Amino acid sequence: MTTLKTRLLNKYGTSPRKRWIIEILPFNLFVWLIALLYILPVLYMVVAAMMPTEQLGDREAPLYPAVVKTFKYNGIDYKIYHVPTADGLKEWALIDRGLEKSNFIDPQNPEAGLIEWQGHWTELTWVYQLSPTWDNFKILFSSLPFPSMILNTLMIVFIGEIGVLISSVLVAYGFARFSLPGGNLLFYILIATILIPEKITFIPSYYFFIRVLQWRDTLYPILLPLYFGNAVYIFLLRQNFKSISIELEEAAMLDGAGPLHRLFSVILPQSWPVITTVALLHFFYTWNESRQAAVYLSTSSAFLPVSFGVQNYQSLIRIDNVIQASSVVVLIVPVLVLFLAQRFFMQGLIITGMER
Structure with missing residues (x-):
């Protein structure tokens, strides 16, 4: 059995x-x-x-950071080639070039003198050696105001996080717990705004902020809308708040707790996963956002965020490795944040999708 x-x-x-x-x-x-x-x-x-700049234009270069191996002979650096011989493949430095024969020297035994090799030297390939360099990052920080752009981005993220969390939490709590006249209709209208492409609102927003309020080259057009909530975040928070047992709030009401007291003492302590989710989503959005900066901050370098700043300086700096290095620096930060907070992120998404 x-x-x-x-x-x-x-x-x-x-x-x-x-x-x-x-x-x-x-x-x-x-x-x-x-x-x-x-x-x-x-x-x-x-x-x-970490590749040297000259490696980018070399089609025969390996995929790892490397430079052509050289040998100093009589005070001059000569490149080392793979040379086929009767004894196998050798690594020799090319001294004298010729159409039918060339002179090489063995770096392992330079005392032997020049070695004559029959063949066309252009058919030979260079010998590469591993050579990672950090000079690209030095050029990045010396050519771009990278530290100030990072600080600008973190400032926008921090101020924006405060505004979007406070406004979205309050609105979501109202939709989740209060029976408002036409509340369901208002919620459906709010959710419908998610379907409106952001590009459609650019022109009226630009006219209002620039022409009416004269907010040019300032962070107000970027930060102020965040203090009026976000439809996606409100939806996630509302669904999570509705999954929390209302009996807990009723017990708090018997103790004389008001709406805000119940929100901060009952709801929010049980909603940290979804709050972390919202904070991460907004962090990723703000970190990669460059369109608003291009519209409102294009004529000022004082408040440039890192996403738009790198794109703006890319046309001025023609060093591909530097652009690649800056892209790595920009991309690794949100990836690390997601990796460190993925447990809260996934838990928040799961809890948000649960029915009450």
């Missing part, structure tokens, strides 16, 4: 190793393959950021 029961529970038999090979291993390989497809571009960006 025990053996029959075990086989009914495990259709592949009692061997855990056999079950792991048949069921778990293929799934793990598939997951790792998908992860590798996403990680490879990021890894290449990191590697390319």
Whole structure:
């Protein structure tokens, strides 16, 4: 009976190793393959950021940071080539070039003098050696006002987080707990605004902020709308608030707690996962946002965020490695934030999707 029961529970038999090979291993390989497809571009960006500038124009260069190996002979640096000989492939430095024969020297035995080689030297390939460099990052910070752009972005994120969290939490709590006249209709209208492309509102927003309020080259047009809530965040918060048992609030009401007291003492302590989710979503949006900065801050460099700042200076700095290095620096920060907070992020999404 025990053996029959075990086989009914495990259709592949009692061997855990056999079950792991048949069921778990293929799934793990598939997951790792998908992860590798996403990680490879990021890894290449990191590697390319440490490549010497001259390597970018070399078609024969390897994919890792490397420079052509050289040998100093009589005070002059000569490039080392892969030279086929009767004794195998040698690494020799090319001294004298010729159409039919060239002179090389063996870096391992320079006392032997010049070695004559029959063949065309242009058919040979260089010898590369690993040579990562941090000069690209030095050029980045010396050519771009990168520290100030980072501070501007963090300031926009911090002030925006306060506004969007306070306004979205209050509105979501009102929709979740209070029976307002026409409240459902207002909520549906709010959700419908999610379908409106942001580009459609650019022209009226620009006219209102620039022509009417004269807010040019200032952060007000970027920060002020955040203090009026966000439809997506309000929806996520409302769904989470509705999943919290109302009996807890009723118990607080018996103790004389008002709406705000109940919000801060009952609702918010149980909603940290979804609040963290909203904060992360807004962080990613603000970190990568460049359209609003291009519209409202294009003529001023004092408040440029890092996303628009890198794009703005890209046309002025023609060093590909520097642009790649800056892109790596910009992209790694939100990736690290997501990695460190992914547990709260996923838990918030799961809780938000639960029915009351």
